[in-house]
Amino acid sequence: MSRKGADIVIETLIEEGVEYIFGLPGGAIMEVYDALYRMGGIKHILARHEQGAGHMAEGYARATGKVGVAMVTSGPGATNLVTPIADAYMDSVPTVFITGQVPLHLIGNDAFQEVDIIGITRPITKHSFLVKRVEDLPYIIRQAFHIARTGRPGPVVIDLPKDITQQLSDVPIPSREEAISSLIGYKPHLTGNPQQIKKAVKLITEAKKPVLYVGGGAVNAEAQDELLELAELMRIPVTTTTQGKGAFPEDHPLSLRMLGMHGTYYANMAVYNCDLLIAVGARFDDRVTGKVEEFAPNAKIIHIDIDPASISKNIIVDVPIVGDVKIVLNKILEEIKKKGVKILHAKEREEWLEQINKWKKMYPLTYKNSNKVIKPQYVIEQIYEVTRGEAILSAGVGQHQMWAAMFYKFSFPRQFINSGGLGTMGFGLPAGIGAKVGRPDVPVFVIDGDGSFLMTMQEVVTAVHYKIPVKVAIINNGYLGMVRQWQELFYEKRYSEVDLSIQPDFVKLAEACGAVGFRAEKPSEVREILEEAMRIEDRPVIMDFHVDREENVFPMVPAGKSYRDMILEDGKSPDVETMYLVG
Amino acid sequence: MSEFTVIETRKLREVRKGATRKHIINVTVRNEFGVLARIATLIAGKGYNIESLSVGETHEKGISRMTIEIIGDDIVIDQVVKQLRKLIDTIKVRDLTDIPHVERELVLIKVHTPTARARDEVLRITEIFRGKVVDVSQETYTIEVTGDEDKIRAIVELLKPFGIKEMARTGKIAMKRELGWEENPQD
Numbered sequence: 175m176s177r178k179g180a181d182i183v184i185e186t187l188i189e190e191g192v193e194y195i196f197g198l199p200g201g202a203i204m205e206v207y208d209a210l211y212r213m214g215g216i217k218h219i220l221a222r223h224e225q226g227a228g229h230m231a232e233g234y235a236r237a238t239g240k241v242g243v244a245m246v247t248s249g250p251g252a253t254n255l256v257t258p259i260a261d262a263y264m265d266s267v268p269t270v271f272i273t274g275q276v277p278l279h280l281i282g283n284d285a286f287q288e289v290d291i292i293g294i295t296r297p298i299t300k301h302s303f304l305v306k307r308v309e310d311l312p313y314i315i316r317q318a319f320h321i322a323r324t325g326r327p328g329p330v331v332i333d334l335p336k337d338i339t340q341q342l343s344d345v346p347i348p349s350r351e352e353a354i355s356s357l358i359g360y361k362p363h364l365t366g367n368p369q370q371i372k373k374a375v376k377l378i379t380e381a382k383k384p385v386l387y388v389g390g391g392a393v394n395a396e397a398q399d400e401l402l403e404l405a406e407l408m409r410i411p412v413t414t415t416t417q418g419k420g421a422f423p424e425d426h427p428l429s430l431r432m433l434g435m436h437g438t439y440y441a442n443m444a445v446y447n448c449d450l451l452i453a454v455g456a457r458f459d460d461r462v463t464g465k466v467e468e469f470a471p472n473a474k475i476i477h478i479d480i481d482p483a484s485i486s487k488n489i490i491v492d493v494p495i496v497g498d499v500k501i502v503l504n505k506i507l508e509e510i511k512k513k514g515v516k517i518l519h520a521k522e523r524e525e526w527l528e529q530i531n532k533w534k535k536m537y538p539l540t541y542k543n544s545n546k547v548i549k550p551q552y553v554i555e556q557i558y559e560v561t562r563g564e565a566i567l568s569a570g571v572g573q574h575q576m577w578a579a580m581f582y583k584f585s586f587p588r589q590f591i592n593s594g595g596l597g598t599m600g601f602g603l604p605a606g607i608g609a610k611v612g613r614p615d616v617p618v619f620v621i622d623g624d625g626s627f628l629m630t631m632q633e634v635v636t637a638v639h640y641k642i643p644v645k646v647a648i649i650n651n652g653y654l655g656m657v658r659q660w661q662e663l664f665y666e667k668r669y670s671e672v673d674l675s676i677q678p679d680f681v682k683l684a685e686a687c688g689a690v691g692f693r694a695e696k697p698s699e700v701r702e703i704l705e706e707a708m709r710i711e712d713r714p715v716i717m718d719f720h721v722d723r724e725e726n727v728f729p730m731v732p733a734g735k736s737y738r739d740m741i742l743e744d745g746k747s748p749d750v751e752t753m754y755l756v757g
Numbered sequence: 758m759s760e761f762t763v764i765e766t767r768k769l770r771e772v773r774k775g776a777t778r779k780h781i782i783n784v785t786v787r788n789e790f791g792v793l794a795r796i797a798t799l800i801a802g803k804g805y806n807i808e809s810l811s812v813g814e815t816h817e818k819g820i821s822r823m824t825i826e827i828i829g830d831d832i833v834i835d836q837v838v839k840q841l842r843k844l845i846d847t848i849k850v851r852d853l854t855d856i857p858h859v860e861r862e863l864v865l866i867k868v869h870t871p872t873a874r875a876r877d878e879v880l881r882i883t884e885i886f887r888g889k890v891v892d893v894s895q896e897t898y899t900i901e902v903t904g905d906e907d908k909i910r911a912i913v914e915l916l917k918p919f920g921i922k923e924m925a926r927t928g929k930i931a932m933k934r935e936l937g938w939e940e941n942p943q944d
């Protein structure tokens with residue numbers, strides 16, 4: 175049956191199982207919006223800014239594991255998507271971004287609203303397509319979804335010239351297999367080399383002081399069950415990155431919580447002193463390793479990752495295993511069980527766990543609470559209690575993001591949605607909206623900064639429009655707090671351009687948008703507001719928590735420094751005697 | 758109580774540093790829109806210059822082959838190779854640098870030859886290098902030579918004193934040797 179290219183787009187998206195599109199129309203993409211109107215079958219969330227649409231698609235994907243889809247017009251619509259595309263690229267989020275484009279014959283003419291979005295996004299996409307023939311459309315869309323979701327996931331851009339969406343064609347929608355058969359050079363390696371797996375098992379069996387270091391790859395592969403089994407079976411403590419959070423429950427006795435720049439003392443000490451580091455879907459980011467020379471200096475390293483280019487990139491590893499994390503962990507478990515589960519140095523391993531417990535007791539994650547001024551950490555703890563640890567959290571970028579990471583204990587995968595690789599302020603609210611769309615059954619809290627919130631706050635209106643009951647907690651310190659903290663610590667308190675004390679009345683702002691607004695200025699008001707917010711299910715709530723303005727995020731390993739240079743809660747260094755051991 | 762002794766260790770992790778040298782990389786690609794730009798972007802993203810690049814079709818429809826020469830740190834190049842492999846449109850990527858291979862380049866050189874003596878000399882040099890004179894004017898000879906890097910360098914050096922007016926090179930193409938000999942007897 176002959177139909178427009180635009181209709182083929184919607185048909186193929188439906189075939190791919192797309193339920194939601196986040197977007198905003200304009201001239202070059204109008205045909206597709208018309209087809210959407212005529213054909214239905216997919217719900218559309220009209221964002222108020224394309225950046226919002228992009229982060230919503232990401233939030234949806236991060237919360238569900240499904241491919242997130244955003245659709246915008248050419249030119250400014252497309253350039254407004256650049257930040258979300260880069261964000262999805264850095265954190266390996268499966269996403270498809272559809273951009274309208276000027277008609278083919280005008281491409282390269284500096285036509286109205288023309289930009290070379292393929293060129294602009296080339297270094298920040300997993301792949302991109304310019305559609306040049308209407309018959310290719312269903313193939314390209316299917317390939318885009320395949321590429322976005324398989325291997326190391328990532329963003330794919332489909333640039334769609336207007337005339338292609340208008341041309342008629344009777345091309346049938348191919349099956350997935352047929353559509354991807356021409357991608358002859360793209361075959362993610364999934365199974366892991368058996369020789370390497372044997373080597374890994376040997377190291378795991380022999381280690382005295384092993385640590386599992388888990389990143390976002392474990393979440394993408396849904397390897398939480400395998401991870402838990404391996405950790406418990408072989409008595410291995412587990413630390414996660416911001417992206418790996420929830421892959422291992424943080425209330426588990428073997429959990430070391432987060433490592434790296436704002437990691438726990440005990441996670442960083444465990445990594446510093448371990449003799450075997452098992453990296454699972456993690457990429458040795460500089461925020462994690464600090465000074466590379468002093469990262470796990472005594473350890474042999476096993477690195478399991480779907481992306482061969484991630485392995486031995488920043489740190490040389492002893493046993494590289496390229497493959498799907500879930501499949502490889504299963505093989506490792508099989509191999510261990512085949513041999514009848516033995517830990518060669520069981521006694522040392524228990525002593526190792528004991529040592530870690532000592533570290534945990536010595537420098538737990540704490541803060542000094544106050545009954546006069548609201549401490550940001552207190553707000554997060556209260557949110558943890560009110561939600562019984564069951565909410566999905568989406569964060570902006572800054573101190574509040576780190577407090578969310580530290581003072582909420584995450585227990586299931588995809589529970590902490592945050593911009594790790596790119597560190598995009600303004601991510602939290604739209605990503606939270608996308609997450610809530612994808613997981614309407616779970617309460618979603620946005621932990622935002624007063625600075626971050628202002629960058630995408632127009633999306634409050636979107637949440638009102640669709641009655642999306644996200645709960646936004648603004649950790650309002652009147653500062654670009656994270657930058658202020660660095661200025662305090664490393665620039666002798668020269669607070670250059672970080673004061674945000676001129677700011678909107680967030681309660682009135684919420685009300686003006688049709689949302690509910692609350693404000694807390696005293697610690698005693700925090701709980702009440704949160705409980706009130708939990709009862710509101712028909713619109714978003716904005717909570718303005720006026721917190722201690724100059725509270726800092728500790729522990730902290732200054733950028734490029736070693737774990738030995740860690741600064742603890744009170745701004746002091748830990749007792750050197752407690753940090754290093756050789757056994 | 759733990760029996761681990763608590764002392765400060767200053768052991769350092771070894772940080773890998775590679776040698777910097779010229780690499781020659783073969784890339785087989787699906788000849789799709791933008792594939793060359795993608796490869797160039799990737800290499801530029803590592804802060805490297807492409808020394809030479811040649812692209813051409815293979816015997817298979819829709820499949821092209823590129824030979825890329827870059828100077829860089831072995832470890833970063835290894836990373837480049839892995840990332841090239843990750844591109845959706847690349848089919849095969851191989852760093853030939855340490856593998857026995859044949860490489861050839863074709864050069865056109867326009868030499869200043871105003872006198873009979875110069876013409877004689879240039880002709881002789883051309884013959885020695887098994888080149889050809891492909892264009893002649895009163896003032897110039899244009900010479901075509903193929904060969905590996907050393908041969909091309911040698912003839913260019915010999916022709917320089919006459920005055921090279923223009924030069925164009927195709928960039929290297931390379932292929933792995935089947936028998937793995939270091940040197941082919943015919944070279």
Ligand SMILES: Cc1ncc(C[n+]2csc(CCOP(=O)(O)OP(=O)(O)O)c2C)c(N)n1
Nearest residue numbers: 572573574597599623624625626654655656
């Ligand atoms: C788009 C963007 N611009 C600038 C930065 C640099 N930056 C990192 S944290 C931060 C301060 C964030 O302030 P706020 O959202 O109020 O959070 P706080 O640190 O105060 O909790 C800034 C400016 C960034 N990460 N993203």
Ligand SMILES: [Mg+2]
Nearest residue numbers: 623624653655
């Ligand atoms: Mg702030």
